[in-house]
Structure formats: structure tokens, C-alpha cells
Amino acid sequence: MEPQGKPRQIEIFIDADACPVKDEVYRVAERYRLKTYVVANAYIMVPRHPLIERVVVEAGPDVADDWIAERVAGGDVVITNDIPLAERVIKAGAAAIAPNGRAFTVDSIGAAIAQRAIMEQIRSTGAITGGPRPFDRRDRSQFLQTLDEVVGREIRRRK
Numbered sequence: 001m002e003p004q005g006k007p008r009q010i011e012i013f014i015d016a017d018a019c020p021v022k023d024e025v026y027r028v029a030e031r032y033r034l035k036t037y038v039v040a041n042a043y044i045m046v047p048r049h050p051l052i053e054r055v056v057v058e059a060g061p062d063v064a065d066d067w068i069a070e071r072v073a074g075g076d077v078v079i080t081n082d083i084p085l086a087e088r089v090i091k092a093g094a095a096a097i098a099p100n101g102r103a104f105t106v107d108s109i110g111a112a113i114a115q116r117a118i119m120e121q122i123r124s125t126g127a128i129t130g131g132p133r134p135f136d137r138r139d140r141s142q143f144l145q146t147l148d149e150v151v152g153r154e155i156r157r158r159k
Contacts, residue, residue, distance in 0.1 A: 007074075007075060007158055008073065009034065009035060010032070010034050010075050010076060010077065010151065010154055010155070010158075011034060011035045011036070011037065011071075011072075011073075011076045011077075012025060012028075012029050012034050012035070012036040012037070012076070012077045012078075012079070012151075013036075013037045013039060013068045013071070013072055013076065013077070013078045013079070014036065014037065014038045014039060014078075014079045014080075015039060015064060015065065015068060015078065015079060015080035015081070015082055015085060016038045016039055016040040016044050016064075017040045017041065017042070017064065018081075019079060019080075019081075019099055020099050020135050020140075021079065021099045021140060021143050021144075022038065022044075022046075024140060024143060024144050024147070025079055025147065026046075026047055026049070026052060028144070028147050028148055028151060029051060029052070030049070030051065032151055032155065033051065034051065034151070035051050035053070036051060036052050036053070037053050037055050037068075037071075038052065038053070038054050038055065039055045039057060039064045039067055039068055040054075040055075040056060040057070040064060041056065041057050041058065041059045041060070041063055041064055042056065042059075043056055044056075055067065062084075062085075065080075065082055065084070065085040065088070068080075068085065068089070069085065069088040069089065069092070072088075072089055072092050072094045073092065073093070073094065074092065074093030074094060075093065075094065075095075075154045075157075075158070076089075076092075076094040076095070077094065077095045077096075077097065077147065077150055077151060077154075078094055078095070078096045078097070079097055079098075079099065079147075080096060080097075080098065081098050081099060083104075083109070083113055084113070086098075086104040086109060087104075087109050087113060089104075090104060090105070090106055090109055095150045095154070096109075097143065097146055097147055097150060098143075099135070099139065099143055100135065100139040100142060100143060101139060101141075101142030101143040101144075101145065101146040101147075102146075103146050103150065
């Protein structure tokens, strides 16, 4: 049980399947000494570090998302490209950041969900919509900046 008035340590959750910024998360987590869960439905190599925990969940739709959503708490940070998971995370009071550095917020998640639905509808008609632009150094840099800002802001808020 936590001491009254003292929030639990911030935790980071990585929706790890196809996440291109795991190494960047590890560096930020180590700097701030934050517990980090790497959640996937297949075995993924993670550094041997007491603050990094690999979680392998059963294969299936949304199993990793459900594991994260059931454990995330206010002030935590989730790294995901999954918009429905980001919505669940935000509703729990946590931060959701895409690997390209885009922070999902209460104000932006509705538009992201609507855009996702529109694109699904367009794809269901057989239209070829292309995909996201290739992930590059700018995305990695923006991600690091956003993650550091989000973690730093939460640490300051807790003081």
C-alpha cells in the first residue's frame, strides 16, 4: 500500500509489436529511473535491466492493448500507434504518445478516431490509400523530445 498522499512511481508501457522507438524509451526510462513494460504477443529482446520487464501476452486481437489498459494509471505513459488504445489510456488519465512523437490528448483523440474510421471506410471500398510516410530521424527526434517533455511535466506535477 502506498503512503497516503504520495502517488506511485510513473510507469511506461510500450505497445511493442512493430514499435520503432523501444531503444529511445529505454534511455529515457533509465534517465528517470522508471519501470518500463514491453508488451507484445511474441518474444522480443529487451535489455537486462531491473526496471525493464518483458510481457508476452497471448496472440489475438487487442490482447496486448487490454493488458496495458488494465494496468495503466494516471500519470503513466503509453507508447502506441493504436488509436483505440490511446483513447483508453487517455480516459485512464495517462499520456499516450505515438512513435513519431505525436502526443494524443483529450482534445485530439476524437479527431484521430474519426480519421481512423474514415480511412477504414475508404479502404473497405478497395481504394488504395497508401500508408504513412516512412519513419525517419526527425520522427525519432520528435518522439524523444515529446517523451522527455511528458515525463518531465508529470514529475514536476507530482512535486
